[in-house]
Amino acid sequence: MKLKYLLIFAVVIFIASCAIKRQSTNVGQVSQISAKKNEGRLLDTIIKASPSEDKKTKALVMPDSSRYTRIVLAEGLDEPMEMAILPNLNILFIERKGGVKLYNNESKEVKTIANIGVFSGIEDGLLGVVIDPKFADNHWVYFYYAVAGEEAISRLSRFELKGENLNLKSEQVLLEIPTQRKYCCHSAGYLAFDAKGILYLSTGDNTNAEETEGHTPVDERPGRELSDDQATSANTNDLRGKILRIKPEQDGSYSIPDGNLFPKDGSKGLPEIYTMGSRNPYRFSIDHKNGYVYWGDVGPDTKVVGEGGEYMSFDEINQAKGPGYFGWPYFLGNNQAFPKYDFATKKTGEKKDPAKPVNNSPNNTGEKELPPAQPAMIWYGKIPSKNFPLVGSGGATAAAGPVYYSDMFPNAPYKLSEYYSGKLFIYEWIRGWIMAVSFDENGNYKSMEPFLKHLKFSAPTDMQFAPDGAIYMLEYGTNWFSKNTNARLIRIEYQEGNRRPVAEIEVDKVYGAAPHTVLLSGSKSKDYDKDDQLSYSWKIDGKIIQGATARYTFEKTGIFNVELMVKDDKGSMGTAKTKIHVGNTPPEVTIQTSINRSFYWDNQILDYNIKVHDKEDKIIDPRKVKVSFGYIPQGKDVAVILAGNQDPGAYRYLKGAQMLANLDCKACHSMDKESVGPTYMAISARYTGKKDAVNFLSGKIIEGGSGSWGERAMSAHPALAKEDAKEMVNYILSLSAKPKKLPLKNAIPLKDHIGKGIEGSYLLNASYRDLGANGIESLDGRANISLRNPLVQADDFDSGNVRIVTRTTEFMAFISNLTDKKYISFNGIDLSGVKRIKYRIQQNGTGGNIELRLGSKDGPLVSTLIVPAAGSPDQKLIWKEFLAPVTATKGMHNLYFVFTAPGLKGNMFNLDWIYFSNK
Template identity: 35%
Template sequence: MVRTLMVLGLLTATCHQLPAEETSFDPSRLEVTTLATQLKQPMELAVAPDGRIFYIEIKGQLKVYDPVSRQTSLVGEVEVTTAQENGLIGLALDPNFAENNWLYLQYSPPDFSGQHVSRFTVVDGKLDMASEKLLLKYEEQRLQCCHHAGSLEFGPDGCLFIGTGDNTHPHGDSHGYAPIDEREEKFPWDAQKSASNTKSYNGKVLRIRPMADGTYEIPDGNLFPKDGSQGHPEIYVMGCRNPWRISVDQKTGYLYWGEVGPDAGNDGPRGPRGYDEVNQARKAGNFGWPYFIADNQPYHDVDFTTEKIGAKFDPAHPVNESPNNTGIRELPPATEAFIYYPGSAFEKFPEVGSGGRTACAGPSYDFDPANPSQTKFPPHYSRCVFIYEWTRHWILAVHLTEDSDIAKIEPFMPDHKFTRPIDMQFGPDGALYVVEYGETWGVNDDAKLVRVDYVRGNRPPAAIAAAENNTGKEPLKVKLSSEGTLDKDGDALSYDWYQYRAGEQNPKPVLISKEANPEIDFTEPGVFNVELKVTDPSGAEAVASVPVIVGNARPQVSFVSPVDGEFFDSIAAIRYELKVNDIEDGTSDFEEADETGADEIDLEAPRRTALNLSLGTGSIPRGPGGAIDDNDPIGLRLMKKSDCFNCHAVDSLRVGPPFLKVAEKYRGNAEALEASVKRVREGSAGVWGKVPMLPHSQHSVEEIRDMVSWVYTLEKDNAVKVFDGFVGNIELTPAEVEKAGYVQLEASYRDLGNGEIPPLVGTAKIYLRQRKVEAEDADEVHGPRVLGGHTASGGKFLGSIDHDTYARFDQIPMDHVGGLTFRVTSAGSGGRIEARLDALDGPVIGSANVEVNGSWDAFHDVTSKLEPQSGRHDIFVVFVNEKRRGGLMNLDSVTFEPVTN
């Protein structure tokens, strides 16, 4: 087949001559495979000619994923400072990497106020630190944060492009508009010192040609003469704010980059609202910042001492008259953005949607019919540049004309959530490799490396089996379900359900139904495995299974107290009381037993009862299983869709062992992962007890590896406590209360079993909430962005807050709330915070004024008394300033104060 495709590729030149499977595009054939998880703040990746994927993490680590061994290893580590968003920020492989093993890193050395761009050699799979050749270094101001950008890409002619940010504090008195504060002490707040300064390397995309001896030369066609008389000759593009992801079209040599824009939410007297941009540079040029944005919309000159607003800047003749400018005064004319969009919905480019903004650009794709890969992207995406959004979680395919103009923009895999994509590249196999950063600006458990393939040919079906009422006394009527089973090719499937007893040697499956969703009567006690096999017309099949336990009813466990969703306080112990009902064993409620004649549970029952307490960060989890599905790691998502939780719990015994026990047993064993994958795939018996684990051949090896990898990450941290008995008191230390975002209480009771029928465990789970909630942990944040700050509790806060944006906190027990305390700061417009009941336009039950204190990180408390309420309500925290609508404040936390008499 490979040889056939190669011949077809050599004989065909146009799309209509390709095989039928190439001329028809089926988006359902795009499939995502997770290659590596637990990445720590990943920044960029680069795919080697042999298929290895190199990637960097901001704290200085260079790692590689080997597609043959499916293992990730540390290649090397450079010493960096991570202050003010610095670190290891750029990576590129030499065009001749297969022969010379050279790679290039852009990083922030701790002993130099700026960035290094260096070449290293990889020797025997490790970074040879002694091989470093420093090509270029450039200084930055480190008095204030931030915008370092950082991105490396080679063009088709061997030139290296280097993205650099404007190194300008984004807030201050600019209120989210052009940061052109020329006051002497406000140097870090003036982007004219960098982005529009021809003698600064900041706020640019540089272009150099690395030489074999570790030096570089200036290629023809850069923006300024090679003699440096007008500006640094390395500058290819100037007038950039934060070009933190760049890419080069390997066919045309055109440069693309995502430009992270300013924060103003609306047009104002100083100029246009904030836009993010995706730019295309066909040649060297000035892209306008900080004087212009989007389609060259001009800002006004502003005297920051008097706040007098002057004339608009002229995109045809921009002039840099800042005292912080060390370059030429009259600048090249400004170039309009290729694509641009604000925070709100935008008619010109409706495909981008609305929300926060962090634009990224690249890579480009051209279909190669001679590539034998069966997973390469199809001709549908030929002449496309892929743009993506770190904040909005999407990827878009921008189809280009032969002249590289925009033909159309279409969503790419819109039904799949890419969790903050931060870099993408096509590999030699024509598949797309994506690094997903994870949910927040920090270290995330859901950061991962994934591959997107276009799968050709017949695809096997995916089988899902579920059972309702699959545990209980005989006779037991069990509803079996194949809901969710599908064939991606749309083929009709046949369904076969088999039953066999667990634990038997060489069991003989008995066909019990050929219906998709049968109802089966089990009349004999025993432990059974019920297997669903689905088959397509080509004979491809998939299998899923569920256990059925007949002869013992699962005990029912409930909390008498406390009540789910209540507050916990450091001044009071948490008193709990549990109730257990079991058909065979009796009840723990002695009064109920007297009234109904039911048996009382035996005296040993409290020893079989456990209450697990764990402290979690963030807000109370929501959704099935107590977690938000969209935010679950891929392994957990796959497990929820499979049958894993029919037999296992995370930290309590069900039919199989707790996943925490599995993690503790195998963690640190280098060979355990693949052995566990094999057991899950093929089934096993006798490892953890009598009940065998069924085969899970319905899952691919990659899917099972994701599942097992998630299990191996589980750790019982030092905040987990276990209590025995039906009643008791839980004491929390002040340190534990301060640390916890919520308390999770999970009660379990293990019954006595019934002869050969194994004991079953019943569970109940509730959550108690912290009065102080980190603002970034709100149940919904609409408008503001989650940012990092060393003075914020938890290291994060809500910033970029504009008028009429909000954060929502769900189902607060308001009869226990007498006021709200907001931890805030403002060096912008200030304003008012309103607490509204149940809706964005609901009644205002409290408000607090936020005065400008001249700092973005000097957080302090403001408090609002609330009108008395009863019951549970959603609280909308709405930010208001009708006159100065942008850059209002930062919010660190919200505290729901107790009612006082």
């Protein structure tokens, strides 16, 4: 018996110990997870799931970015607004000026199937599209659009779509909303169905958003009714500034579903209203499991100071668990209240109570007592947000995308990981990001994290999931109110297990005259599953060609599609497309000179002779050859200047040019193409030469405001330093400077660098645009010479395997860890005229050799320096200069500085800089 009890006791102890072990393991996992729950913080540490972990634990693993494939389906769109994914995976999408387009999933082509006549002034137009939940049976498609003509009406209608035929005569009008078309802005117009077949429509406040004097549009003066949001958003008897909710009926009418904000009899407000108090609820979504509604409300630009001293210019992400009033124009963000502003006296008064808001405006035609104001779920302004730091700073246009549930996509091949199940995707038009928002067990906001942060988006305007689990997105593109080359329809696929290859095409000559022979390569295509065997095929001019590379001759003129298909041995395939333009050859521009093409030295003269040849333009007009020359203080960024095709003199403020390119400015302005804001060229023309223009414009950039180019408000940038704003302004003003006309042959003394340090460079740029030929557009040819200071910092190498050491106290950086066969290289250096090389070296080690070789680590040897070992300990702290002769060498080469010390171990020495001498 004792043995029996001992065995039982041992078993109990064993089970208990296992349970304790499992419990402690689970506690460890929970602590890892909870450590990442800080609001707004990125999940930098990914929790690794072992093969033994269960499915629930694996849901916590953030998928690797290599499992996503972005495919561009169409580009060059004209203001794409919204899309509807059809059951056969064809994509119906609309453009603001009235175009209705269909992407065919089988042919991979886009066709315009209809044009709806619309009023497309201000922000109106064809704004929303959605298919009926029973589309496969009834073929109904719903559109929301501003009706063409003199009468200001926006209409919700449905039409019949069969195949590629949209029957415009089948229109059934469900709802019409009176609007005003005198002032901009805010039309919204997004459409969506919930899981119960109820249709939602978002409407903007449709109020004068431009003459607010830094406050909210609550102008109660006589004759200013169109500038009072209390007449629309805060008006229970108006359908604008709302999310509406109706049930379409079989006969083309609609009924009011249960659960809207006001009674169905209209006794307290219009019964269609679900939420009110929005400014511009541009994009929304509905959680198909719990019915919650999420939307991005695009915020104002105000001068009203809120909590923490920040301007109350918040964009919002809102969550409606039920009907309600969401604050505008009295409250914003977390129910921060605006003081009452009297536009007649220019004085501010009391703030309203969010618990009992009252609309006493003479322009209000509805109830005075409004429902309690509900705060935003997420809110952020122009400066970095303390509450939601991941959202960034600058201009903003918040949007809410779908809520993802994995079990709603059974057996879908591209469904997202379980990791994202239950998360809401929000996105930003101007800032270009997507975030995944997580909720707690009560459905309240918990945290957010970047989604697809390795991808860049150009003003995303719609995001939806397809039945196969793929993500479809519309990108509006760079410039407002215009067709954009980067306005696209894209598809993003996620794959677990075997990943599809990523196809990439390289073409040696995209343009050329007929017959035109091109060399195509798919060698840069990749497969993240390293063991997969890839096969390549090309679809060219109706023919299929096998192989990773292809040489093909186009005999006729025209624009031809080329498609590369890369297939792995598991059956997955990736594709890429490009176009070949046959009929016009790019001009050949060359610059002849007798001097070194990489470096300048004191007392030197740049002589040049420019030659232009074009196969189609038999005679070259010298007046059309543009020649520019200038000294640029920040010479390392010459590539930026060349990409801009501008005169180098306009880039004296290169820092300002880069900031304009990288900040949110590009969302409203461009160089010479009209957008929502004036062009940089127009600004330059207006203000160049005016007194105190730099201070005025830099203040405008920082503080924002309106009035200079109409009343449309400009976003503030309060976090921008004054000196940085001045750099931006100085660059813009420099655009009006007319470059000095230079001849095709000339000799220019190089003296602008004297006394200005070693960072600058000279740029000689020559370009010619041909006349176009055979239906192919005009093409540019260009050549340039960039001359920099001959002292080159060793740590600026283009490639290498050494270590860079930085000593901030001495304001210097150098390279170390120089052991046998280590190297650094510099690309495209001309050694013409270089007679010796000077090195600044610290003898801190065994000593060794520096070998200068051309083209590779084992290339021709043109110079050698022997560096002695360090002597006394004091010698290790001294920097010395060493000279080495260079074999006479001409032409551009990639230079490899190879460090050798056969048989020795440890660091040879440290290297600070290299000087190429012509003495």
